[in-house]
Amino acid sequence: MGIPSSYVIIVMLSGIVILSYLFNLLSQKTRIPSVLLLIATGVGINYFSGIYGYTYIAVNKLVKILGAIGLIMIVLEAALDLTVSRKKISLIRNSFSSALVIFVISAVGIGVTIMQWLHVPFESAFLYAIPLSIISSAIVIPSTSHLPVLKKEFIIYESSFSDILGILLFNYMLMKDVLSLQAGLHFVTNLLLAVLISALATLLLLYILAAATVKTRFFLLFAILSLVYALGEMIHLPSLLIVLVFGMVLNNSSLVIKGPFLTKWIKTDKLDGVLDFLKTITAETSFLIRTFFFIIFGYTIDLSIFLSNEVWILGSLIVAILLFVRFLYLKFILKTSLFPELFLMPRGLVTILLFYSIPSEKSLGTFNEGILLFVVVVTSLLMMFGLIFFRKKELPKESTIEII
Numbered sequence: 001m002g003i004p005s006s007y008v009i010i011v012m013l014s015g016i017v018i019l020s021y022l023f024n025l026l027s028q029k030t031r032i033p034s035v036l037l038l039i040a041t042g043v044g045i046n047y048f049s050g051i052y053g054y055t056y057i058a059v060n061k062l063v064k065i066l067g068a069i070g071l072i073m074i075v076l077e078a079a080l081d082l083t084v085s086r087k088k089i090s091l092i093r094n095s096f097s098s099a100l101v102i103f104v105i106s107a108v109g110i111g112v113t114i115m116q117w118l119h120v121p122f123e124s125a126f127l128y129a130i131p132l133s134i135i136s137s138a139i140v141i142p143s144t145s146h147l148p149v150l151k152k153e154f155i156i157y158e159s160s161f162s163d164i165l166g167i168l169l170f171n172y173m174l175m176k177d178v179l180s181l182q183a184g185l186h187f188v189t190n191l192l193l194a195v196l197i198s199a200l201a202t203l204l205l206l207y208i209l210a211a212a213t214v215k216t217r218f219f220l221l222f223a224i225l226s227l228v229y230a231l232g233e234m235i236h237l238p239s240l241l242i243v244l245v246f247g248m249v250l251n252n253s254s255l256v257i258k259g260p261f262l263t264k265w266i267k268t269d270k271l272d273g274v275l276d277f278l279k280t281i282t283a284e285t286s287f288l289i290r291t292f293f294f295i296i297f298g299y300t301i302d303l304s305i306f307l308s309n310e311v312w313i314l315g316s317l318i319v320a321i322l323l324f325v326r327f328l329y330l331k332f333i334l335k336t337s338l339f340p341e342l343f344l345m346p347r348g349l350v351t352i353l354l355f356y357s358i359p360s361e362k363s364l365g366t367f368n369e370g371i372l373l374f375v376v377v378v379t380s381l382l383m384m385f386g387l388i389f390f391r392k393k394e395l396p397k398e399s400t401i402e403i404i
Helices: 006-030 034-051 060-079 086-118 122-132 149-173 181-211 217-234 240-251 260-265 268-299 303-307 309-333 349-356 369-393
Strands: none
Touching: 006 034, 006 268, 034 268, 034 369, 060 149, 060 217, 060 240, 060 268, 060 349, 086 122, 086 149, 086 309, 122 149, 122 349, 122 369, 149 181, 149 240, 149 349, 181 217, 181 240, 181 260, 217 240, 217 268, 240 268, 268 349, 303 309, 303 369, 309 369, 349 369
């Protein structure tokens, strides 16, 4: 039958959005991560398309594009909810150390496991281990809506830092001669440049928000933010830092915008008026992008990959390493609660996006892509069980709807 007609496509797109909202309601009641339901829907669309004779459409590039835009929106959405104060210095420090230590140790452990299993150099195995060691803010942040404030903020900070650290290290590993002094200096220079660009871009974006009078300024803002992010990624800058800094500064503008020069150009009272609306627009846009990202990702999956014993064995070893490292750090270093934090470590959008960004010259032809899907699904299920357990023991009756 070929490609569906335009009306069929419109019906399908509208149905997917409606279905995603229904998945949120189901997730609220059952704690089943809606991302799993979306991936399963994508798999189903692929299956039934084949039955009815529709042509398979190659959408790998679309997955990358939606993933990149979704990452911007997810981090921005999280940053707009973060309030900075002296009282939270300890919380920020603990969440950063948790993200850093757990990420590095997990990546090394997974890298060694892949190296031994596939008999490949550690550098190549470590590049694959990095995406698998990053907590997905796309999945975990919206799932914290019903948690107490301190637990929620810890998870938001930790997953955001995990995204940034993971992308930083991934970009570094894409360089040539990563163990050389030249590569190290280049990386540090890029990091400092990213901090400088973050400061300048944030001031520019805040000025646009405060000075612009047209009603369409919000998507102009997103366009500029996406442009800066994409240009930064093209030259291997940690441009996700720009998004995080902008969101945090906007939500805490009264603490940052001080002095006669800044207050002359950026009116904080006008920023307060647009903040709530920007949060709503960001949340809605994030919901839409994540919906189609995971649907399309599911559409690309070939379920026959699960017939491989390697997927089950190596995938289980990777999940065991992630759990073990997280348990040790939370229990003996942070000495904090294990529930539900221990299980709030899903892999998702960033993991998939970075995995597809590995260049052909550094790719491992022996690495089974089913391992990636296995880890994404199992860690999401672990998060589901952690949230169900926490709800039974501690969660108050009132709850809010999860947005993916």
